[in-house]
Structure formats: C-alpha cells, structure tokens
Amino acid sequence: GESVGLHLPTLSVQEGDNSIINCAYSNSASDYFIWYKQESGKGPQFIIDIRSNMDKRQGQRVTVLLNKTVKHLSLQIAATQPGDSAVYFCAETNINTGKLIFGQGTTLQVKP
Amino acid sequence: DTGVSQNPRHKITKRGQNVTFRCDPISEHNRLYWYRQTLGQGPEFLTYFQNEAQLEKSRLLSDRFSAERPKGSFSTLEIQRTEQGDSAMYLCASGAGYSNQPQHFGDGTRLSIL
Numbered sequence: 001g002e003s004v005g006l007h008l009p010t011l012s013v014q015e016g017d018n019s020i021i022n023c024a025y026s027n028s029a030s031d032y033f034i035w036y037k038q039e040s041g042k043g044p045q046f047i048i049d050i051r052s053n054m055d056k057r058q059g060q061r062v063t064v065l066l067n068k069t070v071k072h073l074s075l076q077i078a079a080t081q082p083g084d085s086a087v088y089f090c091a092e093t094n095i096n097t098g099k100l101i102f103g104q105g106t107t108l109q110v111k112p
Numbered sequence: 113d114t115g116v117s118q119n120p121r122h123k124i125t126k127r128g129q130n131v132t133f134r135c136d137p138i139s140e141h142n143r144l145y146w147y148r149q150t151l152g153q154g155p156e157f158l159t160y161f162q163n164e165a166q167l168e169k170s171r172l173l174s175d176r177f178s179a180e181r182p183k184g185s186f187s188t189l190e191i192q193r194t195e196q197g198d199s200a201m202y203l204c205a206s207g208a209g210y211s212n213q214p215q216h217f218g219d220g221t222r223l224s225i226l
Contacts, residue, residue: 034214043116043203043217044155089154097168098143098207100215102154 012109019077023090023103028071030092034100035064035075038087047075047088077108085110114138116218118204124224125194132190133221137206144187145215146179148172149201161187191223199225 013019025033031052036044050057050064050073057064063076073090087107091100117136125131137144142163147155158177159169163184173179176195181187191198201222205215 036217041219043118043205043219046214046216049214091154097160098215099145099157099160099168100147100155100205101157105152105154 008106009104010107010109012111013080015080015082015110015112017080019075019080019084019108021075021077021088021106021108023073023075023106025071025073025090025092025103026101027092027094030094030101032093032095033064033066033073034091034093035062035073036089036091037084038089038105044089073103080108080110082110082112084108116204116206116216118202118218118221120221121219122222122224124226126226127194127196129194130190130192131194131223132188133202133204133223135187135189135204135206135218137186137204138216139185141206141208141216142184143207143215144181145205145207146187146189147203147205147217149203149220150199155203158189194223194225196225199223 034049035047038044048059048062048064050066055066061078065074087105089105090103093100119134145160146158149155157170158173159179161181164181176192179189201220203220205217207215
C-alpha cells in the first residue's frame with residue numbers, strides 16, 4: 001500500500017500498514033511547506049509543516065520529508081487507521097506573502 | 113470552539129443574485145485568507161489581509177468579487193451578479209503575523225448557483 005516517488009490520486013492501504021503520500025511542488029522560491037488533511041464537507045486540517053532549512057520533521061505518527069533538489073515532498077503515516085481516510089494536500093508558500101499554493105490531492109482509503 | 117468560523121455553511125441562490133459570506137478568524141491571528149475550492153481540486157488563493165489591509169488579490173478575483181476586513185477582525189466576501197461558474201466551496205483561513213506559521217481553515221461556505 002505504499003506510494004514512493006510518484007503522485008497517485010488514490011492510495012489504498014490496509015489498516016495498520018504505513019502510508020506514504022507524495023507531492024511535487026512547483027516554486028523553487030517556496031520556503032515553507034504544509035500538509036493538510038481534508039474530510040468530506042470540512043475545511044483542510046493542519047497536520048504537519050516543514051521549513052526549507054530542514055529535510056525531515058516528525059510528529060505523532062506522521063513524518064514529512066523534503067527534497068529541495070527535486071522539489072519533492074512526502075508525508076509518511078505510521079500504522080494507518082480508518083480515521084486517517086481523507087484527501088491529503090501538500091501546500092507551498094514563501095515567507096513574503098504566506099499565500100498557499102496547493103498540490104494535487106491524494107485520497108487515502110484505509111481498509112479495515 | 114476557538115477555530116475559524118464561517119457563515120453560512122451552505123448558500124443556494126439564483127444566477128444573478130448577490131451573496132455575502134462571513135469569516136471570523138482565530139482571535140489572535142492578524143492574517144486572513146480567502147480561497148476557493150471546486151470539486152476534486154485543491155483550494156485556490158483569492159485574496160488576503162494583514163489586519164484591515166488587503167495586500168494581494170488573485171487574478172481569479174474578478175470585479176464581481178469584493179472582500180473587506182473593516183476592523184481587522186472578521187471578514188466578508190461578496191459576490192455580485194452570481195454566475196454558474198461561481199459554484200464552489202469558499203474557504204477562509206487565518207494565520208499569525210509570520211508567513212511561516214500554518215494557516216488554519218474554517219469549514220467553508222458551499223455556494224450553489226441555480
């Protein structure tokens with residue numbers, strides 16, 4: 001159930017497995033990146049962020065990796081749970097404005 | 113609940129009518145952003161405020177759209193002479209004064225044009 005390197009619009013994993021969601025960002029000048037989770041009928045919910053001077057950041061069950069050389073971002077979710085089912089978006093911004101540019105979303109489906 | 117609040121949650125109106133949405137940000141946040149999201153897509157930036165000053169507007173924001181934040185607290189987004197293509201989810205987000213802090217979103221206003 002992992003997705004490595006490529007962006008896939010849908011990722012289906014078994015409950016308890018680890019998930020990797022990938023994102024390519026567009027602007028070399030972006031210096032701050034955020035992952036959001038969006039459930040049906042709700043607004044995006046902040047998960048984790050990372051600044052451009054870092055290449056890895058860990059939270060509770062989530063890890064974000066940043067590769068500035070290839071402008072790639074990934075979100076790793078450990079021990080995926082049914083409650084993790086949602087659409088996940090990466091977003092990039094720069095320190096000047098703070099306006100977010102969202103990438104293509106990935107729908108994560110967790111099978112019990 | 114001290115998160116971002118948006119009203120109404122749903123708005124159905126006929127083409128040609130005017131609509132207004134309201135956003136109440138997190139109280140200590142001085143930046144407020146408006147985004148539009150259509151089905152299956154990520155949110156797209158429309159405009160943002162630093163306190164009461166509107167600092168940037170996207171090309172997506174036609175002259176039928178206007179946003180205000182009169183006292184640097186809540187904000188309104190008005191769409192005049194609505195068109196079918198305006199049907200979307202309108203999301204508001206707020207953030208602290210530093211750009212490298214995460215924006216927090218409300219649950220949006222879903223606009224449907226008949």
